[in-house]
Amino acid sequence: MSVAAPPSPAPAQPAPPAIPGAPAVELHGLSKRYGRKAALEGVELTVPAGSIFGFLGPNGAGKTTTLRILGGLARPTAGRAVVLGHDVQSATNDVRRLIGFLPDVPGFYKWMTAPEFLRFTGGLFGLDDDTLRVRVAALLDLAGLAGVTTRIGAYSRGMKQRLGVAQALINAPRLLLLDEPTSALDPIGRKEVLDMIAALAGRTTVFFSTHILADVERVCDTIAVLDRGHVVEQAAIDDLKRRHGHGQRLLLEVDDPARLAAALAGAPWVAGLESDGAVVRLTVADMATAERALPAAIAAAGLALRRLEADEVSLEEVFVELVGRSVP
Amino acid sequence: MSGPLTTFAAKEGRETVKTWRLWVLPGILLFLALSSPVLTKLTPEIVRATTSSQSGVVIDIPAPTARDSYLQFMGNLAQLVTLAVIIAGAATISSERRAGTAVLVLTKPISRAAFVVLKAGSQLVLLVVATVVAAALCIVTTVLLFGSGSIGPFIETTALWLVFATMVLMLMVLLSAAMRGQAPAIGAGIALWIGLLVFTGFPLIRDHSPAGLMAASDAALKGRDVALLWPIATTVIAAAALLAAAVWAFGRREL
Numbered sequence: 001m002s003v004a005a006p007p008s009p010a011p012a013q014p015a016p017p018a019i020p021g022a023p024a025v026e027l028h029g030l031s032k033r034y035g036r037k038a039a040l041e042g043v044e045l046t047v048p049a050g051s052i053f054g055f056l057g058p059n060g061a062g063k064t065t066t067l068r069i070l071g072g073l074a075r076p077t078a079g080r081a082v083v084l085g086h087d088v089q090s091a092t093n094d095v096r097r098l099i100g101f102l103p104d105v106p107g108f109y110k111w112m113t114a115p116e117f118l119r120f121t122g123g124l125f126g127l128d129d130d131t132l133r134v135r136v137a138a139l140l141d142l143a144g145l146a147g148v149t150t151r152i153g154a155y156s157r158g159m160k161q162r163l164g165v166a167q168a169l170i171n172a173p174r175l176l177l178l179d180e181p182t183s184a185l186d187p188i189g190r191k192e193v194l195d196m197i198a199a200l201a202g203r204t205t206v207f208f209s210t211h212i213l214a215d216v217e218r219v220c221d222t223i224a225v226l227d228r229g230h231v232v233e234q235a236a237i238d239d240l241k242r243r244h245g246h247g248q249r250l251l252l253e254v255d256d257p258a259r260l261a262a263a264l265a266g267a268p269w270v271a272g273l274e275s276d277g278a279v280v281r282l283t284v285a286d287m288a289t290a291e292r293a294l295p296a297a298i299a300a301a302g303l304a305l306r307r308l309e310a311d312e313v314s315l316e317e318v319f320v321e322l323v324g325r326s327v328p
Numbered sequence: 329m330s331g332p333l334t335t336f337a338a339k340e341g342r343e344t345v346k347t348w349r350l351w352v353l354p355g356i357l358l359f360l361a362l363s364s365p366v367l368t369k370l371t372p373e374i375v376r377a378t379t380s381s382q383s384g385v386v387i388d389i390p391a392p393t394a395r396d397s398y399l400q401f402m403g404n405l406a407q408l409v410t411l412a413v414i415i416a417g418a419a420t421i422s423s424e425r426r427a428g429t430a431v432l433v434l435t436k437p438i439s440r441a442a443f444v445v446l447k448a449g450s451q452l453v454l455l456v457v458a459t460v461v462a463a464a465l466c467i468v469t470t471v472l473l474f475g476s477g478s479i480g481p482f483i484e485t486t487a488l489w490l491v492f493a494t495m496v497l498m499l500m501v502l503l504s505a506a507m508r509g510q511a512p513a514i515g516a517g518i519a520l521w522i523g524l525l526v527f528t529g530f531p532l533i534r535d536h537s538p539a540g541l542m543a544a545s546d547a548a549l550k551g552r553d554v555a556l557l558w559p560i561a562t563t564v565i566a567a568a569a570l571l572a573a574a575v576w577a578f579g580r581r582e583l
Binding site for chain 1: 331
């Protein structure tokens with residue numbers, strides 16, 4: 001699968017205009033109940049246009065329910081979902097022209113081939129034959145399915161997932177809604193899909209639900225964390241790490257870690273210190289002071305410095321802290 | 329350029345040709361169209377063969393006629409084919425929901441109402457075409473085996489059955505849209521069909537409801553006069569109402 005450029009937004013049957021300046025997605029007090037069980041409770045969320053937005057949460061947090069509401073497949077019990085300025089409930093058809101949608105387990109007509117299925121989905125958007133020919137060829141190439149003549153019924157799960165991403169791009173959508181797009185893929189397939197999502201940056205807003213934190217760190221610029229039907233955090237990834245890092249950390253390797261610990265004991269800029277063999281993990285309360293004082297303290301203790309680098313807090317640590325439980 | 333409605337309708341047509349759909353209802357209809365006249369023709373021989381070993385038993389069977397052949401086919405339509413319509417119709421919407429294809433289609437610019445109407449329409453076209461072809465085949469086979477007979481009443485009764493089967497199909501589209509799976513829809517469909525059969529025993533209800541069409545086919549072929557206006561009118565209205573109810577039920581359903 002080669003990562004070709006996704007189709008440019010020039011549909012034959014024009015999509016309704018996005019409201020200028022409108023965020024890609026706005027959720028206002030969005031709630032959804034199934035009987036007594038609350039899947040979503042008063043969710044407030046804004047997804048800026050043009051972002052690659054990671055929608056994180058443990059299993060059962062309400063990610064798929066949110067995406068189903070955005071795709072017009074389910075109705076909220078309360079609140080509103082707005083896509084590019086259009087209310088999903090009252091302007092469902094306008095919203096559908098603007099979005100591409102991939103469910104967690106996409107279903108296909110097994111008797112069709114991939115080109116037939118892409119032509120079919122393009123036809124549902126009213127694309128003309130010339131546009132269809134160009135887009136189908138580009139998307140088959142993108143999905144690594146060019147030249148595959150077997151029917152979809154014989155495809156592997158990975159092939160189906162790649163075809164699912166391709167069909168979601170057939171209308172050159174302004175907003176791409178992807179529910180766990182990489183969960184069924186092998187490492188190579190995952191990389192290819194993530195590269196393709198990254199290539200959409202700046203052209204299409206991607207709203208991407210997942211519980212695979214490495215995928216989010218790799219392609220997303222902004223994330224929201226959903227837990228038990230509530231958005232517990234929304235921020236740019238770097239901001240989030242900074243805010244949840246509780247100070248910043250440095251990794252040091254010295255010839256005598258015990259002596260370094262003794263030398264730094266009581267220093268006001270040191271928030272914590274752990275050592276694991278020759279490696280010392282130092283949490284600092286004030287990085288500017290640490291940058292000046294640390295080399296002097298090492299020299300004063302007569303220690304040999306072998307390594308000094310910033311140790312960034314991981315998204316996994318932030319996630320665990322936010323949802324208060326282990327990573328799924 | 330093709331719009332969403334023509335694209336989906338074309339998909340339905342291709343799906344009919346490329347999947348099991350082509351073989352179930354049309355297959356049964358064509359088999360019965362050929363077998364009914366042949367079985368009618370051979371019935372005296374079969375009865376004679378089974379009773380020949382029993383000494384003293386004499387069964388006198390009149391020579392079968394073209395009308396017997398048509399009656400045999402109509403009996404099969406009223407029972408076996410109606411059951412096949414119930415089973416095939418129960419998958420109309422639920423099969424797309426179960427396979428996950430409804431989700432991919434309905435996040436594109438096609439309304440749920442159009443989805444239901446086009447799926448019901450494609451099933452109806454298949455039913456009508458298969459019935460017309462089967463009826464023609466039955467006529468040809470009957471003429472070959474029995475010589476020419478009165479074709480008019482047979483065509484009339486086949487048309488009456490088609491009106492009734494259309495209502496049954498729309499009932500199954502509604503059940504398929506409203507219920508979770510195909511099996512519960514089949515069960516409900518059979519229960520309602522039997523309920524309608526019971527109504528044929530009550531003349532007042534029968535003569536003013538779709539139950540009248542169930543009784544009419546046999547009577548028309550035997551040359552008896554039957555009241556058709558109310559049964560036809562109520563069946564057509566019921567079919568339209570059932571389709572509208574299917575659109576409403578599927579529109580409310582979450583996918």
